[in-house]
């Protein structure tokens with residue numbers, strides 16, 4: 029199979045990470061989580077007491093930072109200026125801060141450039157919110173993952189429970205709704221389905237079924253590309 033860029037976008041709890049990781053594994057591609065970059069910038073801002081609404085300072089900080097995403101078959105590590113922050117960026121505080129940092133146009137400009145650089149040469153599955161619309165408008169395959177808000181909240185509740193945090197479903201539902209609003213209603217690069225993205229509603233599918241469907245679509249796209257190359 030040749031080296032497509034596969035863009036997977038979708039709201040929180042739509043299964044992007046698990047599905048994107050699995051698709052990359054089956055196809056032998058590199059998995060890249062663009063959200064980890066926003067989290068990395070947020071982590072550094074919190075650590076250095078940079079105000080989360082200061083566009084100028086955040087853009088300068090993002091531009092002067094080195095963010096490395098190290099993707100192997102069985103692990104995905106995130107380094108900021110050489111320090112491994114993989115686990116720290118998953119905290120609730122960093123998630124909140126990341127959603128604030130992500131509305132800042134200057135930060136997005138810096139990170140989008142990095143994301144394009146990371147995927148040079150293709151053979152990449154990148155997940156996020158604006159991958160098919162802004163980062164790779166010419167991606168070989170674009171997927172927009174969806175699921176009902178109730179199912180997405182239940183998935184998030186289970187994730188929290190696995191980390192030992194027991195939350196009420198109603199609480200998680202409210203958190204998911206708030207994050208949806210922030211992602212979909214922001215002025216810069218809001219979460220929207222690209223006109224040419226395949227909509228996959230996985231409300232009634234598990235991650236493995238969703239990944240298999242995307243692998244089939246990727247193989248079909250790749251076959252079509254190869255046929256065009258022969259003509």
Ligand code: DC
Nearest residue numbers: 062063064066126127130156157158
């Ligand atoms: O997917 P995630 O929860 O790790 O993303 C962290 C934050 O970054 C979240 O608020 C959405 C935002 N994000 C974004 O705006 N654009 C992306 N391509 C990826 C994530």
